[in-house]
Amino acid sequence: MTYCVGLLLDAGMVLLSDTRTNAGLDNIATYRKMFTFEEPGERVITILTAGSLSVTQTTIARLTEAIEDPEASAQSSIMLAPTLLQVAEIIGATLAGVRQEIDHKMNASKVSTAASMIVAGQRKGGAMRMFLIYPEGNFIEATEDTPFLQIGEHKYGKPILDRVVSRDTSLEDAQKAVLLSMDSTLRSNLSVGMPLDLAVIESDACQVTSRRRIEAKDPDFARMSEAWSNALRDGFSQIRLAE
Amino acid sequence: MTYCVGLLLDAGMVLLSDTRTNAGLDNIATYRKMFTFEEPGERVITILTAGSLSVTQTTIARLTEAIEDPEASAQSSIMLAPTLLQVAEIIGATLAGVRQEIDHKMNASKVSTAASMIVAGQRKGGAMRMFLIYPEGNFIEATEDTPFLQIGEHKYGKPILDRVVSRDTSLEDAQKAVLLSMDSTLRSNLSVGMPLDLAVIESDACQVTSRRRIEAKDPDFARMSEAWSNALRDGFSQIRLAE
Numbered sequence: 001m002t003y004c005v006g007l008l009l010d011a012g013m014v015l016l017s018d019t020r021t022n023a024g025l026d027n028i029a030t031y032r033k034m035f036t037f038e039e040p041g042e043r044v045i046t047i048l049t050a051g052s053l054s055v056t057q058t059t060i061a062r063l064t065e066a067i068e069d070p071e072a073s074a075q076s077s078i079m080l081a082p083t084l085l086q087v088a089e090i091i092g093a094t095l096a097g098v099r100q101e102i103d104h105k106m107n108a109s110k111v112s113t114a115a116s117m118i119v120a121g122q123r124k125g126g127a128m129r130m131f132l133i134y135p136e137g138n139f140i141e142a143t144e145d146t147p148f149l150q151i152g153e154h155k156y157g158k159p160i161l162d163r164v165v166s167r168d169t170s171l172e173d174a175q176k177a178v179l180l181s182m183d184s185t186l187r188s189n190l191s192v193g194m195p196l197d198l199a200v201i202e203s204d205a206c207q208v209t210s211r212r213r214i215e216a217k218d219p220d221f222a223r224m225s226e227a228w229s230n231a232l233r234d235g236f237s238q239i240r241l242a243e
Numbered sequence: 244m245t246y247c248v249g250l251l252l253d254a255g256m257v258l259l260s261d262t263r264t265n266a267g268l269d270n271i272a273t274y275r276k277m278f279t280f281e282e283p284g285e286r287v288i289t290i291l292t293a294g295s296l297s298v299t300q301t302t303i304a305r306l307t308e309a310i311e312d313p314e315a316s317a318q319s320s321i322m323l324a325p326t327l328l329q330v331a332e333i334i335g336a337t338l339a340g341v342r343q344e345i346d347h348k349m350n351a352s353k354v355s356t357a358a359s360m361i362v363a364g365q366r367k368g369g370a371m372r373m374f375l376i377y378p379e380g381n382f383i384e385a386t387e388d389t390p391f392l393q394i395g396e397h398k399y400g401k402p403i404l405d406r407v408v409s410r411d412t413s414l415e416d417a418q419k420a421v422l423l424s425m426d427s428t429l430r431s432n433l434s435v436g437m438p439l440d441l442a443v444i445e446s447d448a449c450q451v452t453s454r455r456r457i458e459a460k461d462p463d464f465a466r467m468s469e470a471w472s473n474a475l476r477d478g479f480s481q482i483r484l485a486e
């Protein structure tokens with residue numbers, strides 16, 4: 001399982017992913033689920049992935065190949081596509097195509113080849129945009145009203161986001177919010193696991209402005225997690241059932 | 244959708260269910276999902292239901308009919324079965340049987356007939372026991388290590404339970420915990436809705452010791468919900484991202 005979340009705020013975009021992959025309970029491994037393509041100052045695209053590892057890896061590999069192709073065009077390369085909407089369309093088409101190929105091979109077995117992605121990006125002169133791409137290649141976009149997108153095991157970590165995140169949330173608070181959202185998910189679902197990848201893309205920077213890998217023993221994360229537990233318990237103990 | 248939760252504590256059992264049922268987005272209704280069978284002081288059984296309404300209603304109707312049957316036996320009536328385990332077995336068999344019948348009729352359509360139940364009970368001289376009955380009729384039981392069971396839309400409300408509930412939680416704190424767990428679910432999923440049914444069965448009382456229907460405008464619930472939001476926001480604002 002996986003949990004990835006992206007926030008689209010006035011101040012920038014904040015992205016967080018876990019790294020645990022499992023194929024059965026005894027085959028657990030760590031794989032990066034956050035991929036960045038950038039030409040600093042000109043264009044930045046960060047992709048978060050969830051679902052079938054063979055599908056997401058092949059999709060990322062194809063996207064990379066298309067960028068590196070000497071004959072790359074605006075129709076094939078996400079680094080040349082004129083708008084972020086067209087970037088999302090290229091990624092959606094690639095994802096759906098790979099899935100279809102692999103589905104065909106897997107026909108007999110009942111293994112799921114579904115995979116979804118969050119795509120966050122900005123090109124110079126354009127707006128920051130964030131998309132959630134479904135396994136079939138169609139997508140939705142984060143808006144004023146819904147400033148966050150989640151993929152994978154998203155329910156445990158949604159209540160905290162619903163309560164504290166809005167478009168004007170600061171980048172610092174946004175990082176806290178995604179980390180605490182992840183913390184709730186880690187506690188409730190063993191198949192989501194450390195380390196974590198956290199990236200911040202400041203508005204109009206057109207590059208990843210901060211990137212951090214958070215290991216299992218990260219002291220800041222442990223302290224935040226502990227402080228949040230204490231805040232919840234204290235808050236809980238102060239609430240009365242009836243007046 | 245539905246959210247029901249039951250806590251099995253040293254001090255007693257606390258049960259909460261919502262009442263929203265929908266068949267398509269434009270056919271939303273309120274149905275009780277908590278059913279109590281009791282002979283006060285001798286035996287109490289409370290059932291919470293989730294899933295296909297036609298399956299759960301028919302199951303409850305059959306269980307009731309079996310109790311009222313003049314030829315009711317320890318094998319057919321949950322009020323006569325010698326142990327709570329056998330109560331769970333009767334309910335499981337009834338649920339699976341009803342589902343099979345209805346499945347048979349629904350063959351062509353792809354409507355899900357899955358339904359699950361939480362069964363909480365105690366008979367005089369026995370221990371309190373709580374079971375989660377799966378659509379196929381098999382079940383699991385709440386234990387020392389896992390003092391709560393959930394059915395329906397359970398993920399949004401799990402983090403708070405994971406943090407504050409243990410076997411020695413007081414009945415007052417337990418009621419707070421299930422209500423705040425429901426509050427998180429209501430905020431994150433529109434298909435779970437008020438009013439709520441809350442029941443407390445104190446240890447060895449062998450009857451429901453308190454029962455409360457919480458309407459949409461219940462002032463105590465609104466105040467708790469508000470206090471919890473504030474506690475979360477205050478706690479959140481006091482946490483620092485790094486030392």
